[in-house]
Amino acid sequence: MRPVIGVISDVKALGGHIVHGVTEKYIYAVARGAQAMPVLLPGTVSAVDADMAPERAVVEEILDTVDALFLPGSPSNVGPQHYGDLPHDPPLPADPHRDDISLPLIRAALERGVPLFGVCRGFQEMNVALGGTLFQKLYEQPGRFDHREDSGLDIEGQYAPAHEVMLAADGLLASLAGATSWRVNSLHGQGVARLAPDVVVEAQAADGTIEAFRVPDAPGFNMAIQWHPEWRFWQDKLSSGIFTAFGAAARLAAERRRGGARLKATG
Ligand SMILES: N[C@@H](CCC(=O)NCCCC(=O)O)C(=O)O
Numbered sequence: 001m002r003p004v005i006g007v008i009s010d011v012k013a014l015g016g017h018i019v020h021g022v023t024e025k026y027i028y029a030v031a032r033g034a035q036a037m038p039v040l041l042p043g044t045v046s047a048v049d050a051d052m053a054p055e056r057a058v059v060e061e062i063l064d065t066v067d068a069l070f071l072p073g074s075p076s077n078v079g080p081q082h083y084g085d086l087p088h089d090p091p092l093p094a095d096p097h098r099d100d101i102s103l104p105l106i107r108a109a110l111e112r113g114v115p116l117f118g119v120c121r122g123f124q125e126m127n128v129a130l131g132g133t134l135f136q137k138l139y140e141q142p143g144r145f146d147h148r149e150d151s152g153l154d155i156e157g158q159y160a161p162a163h164e165v166m167l168a169a170d171g172l173l174a175s176l177a178g179a180t181s182w183r184v185n186s187l188h189g190q191g192v193a194r195l196a197p198d199v200v201v202e203a204q205a206a207d208g209t210i211e212a213f214r215v216p217d218a219p220g221f222n223m224a225i226q227w228h229p230e231w232r233f234w235q236d237k238l239s240s241g242i243f244t245a246f247g248a249a250a251r252l253a254a255e256r257r258r259g260g261a262r263l264k265a266t267g
Helices: 024-033 046-052 055-065 096-112 120-127 172-177 238-267
Strands: 004-008 010-014 016-019 036-043 068-071 116-119 163-167 181-184 200-205 211-216 220-227
Touching: 004 024, 004 055, 004 096, 010 096, 016 163, 024 036, 024 238, 055 096, 068 096, 068 120, 068 238, 096 116, 096 120, 096 238, 116 120, 120 211, 120 220, 163 172, 172 200, 200 220, 220 238
Parallel strands: 004 036, 004 068, 068 116, 116 220
Antiparallel strands: 010 016, 163 181, 163 200, 200 211, 211 220
């Protein structure tokens, strides 16, 4: 049986309705790259979750249901109030219903040792959930590259490798890549300003932008990556290695959970 990986949904308006959803490339990478069963997790639904509070109860319910958690990228941004800032540009897209579930979920997953993997917005959420801050417009920071995609290119061009990252020599990514540098794609307007405490950098761009980190003291697999390894993951050794490692951690967690459940049932 495949492990169950919960995938956090975006919450957005579509055709006059509110929709909770995930872009298919992430579902595909979880199913094929991590060899797991993706289960989409909704953001908060005000009318339902108001009755469910406290928020911790919802989060614990989710973690009782899944073997691992995946936080996909999204055009929306983490609400700046979560890192003590005001919105510099209110029209930038937000998704408070995703923030409300993902931020407490990240902290609880790390505490419980539930394998956790965040990409792009998910990477930024992990930094904020753990006490870090973001630049709301990284491209306006002196000395930083513009890490946004070229919107004049077709989708293949937008997700093509855009710059190099240096991988920490003793890190997990370097061991998966078998190298200490890698070319990665880049599609983000925001970026880490202050890195959360107690995390270790796994990858950094030449302009100093943090591109990947992990929480070394958390009991389970965890990884936060600013670029998009889900994109054509099967064509890239590092991308496929990351999803394989995440899937292996989810499988181990599933065996422990189901073994524990069997023991409880027979004991
Ligand atoms: N809005 C944030 C997050 C960037 C991000 O997750 N982009 C993904 C876009 C679409 C996708 O591939 O899922 C930022 O701009 O920094």
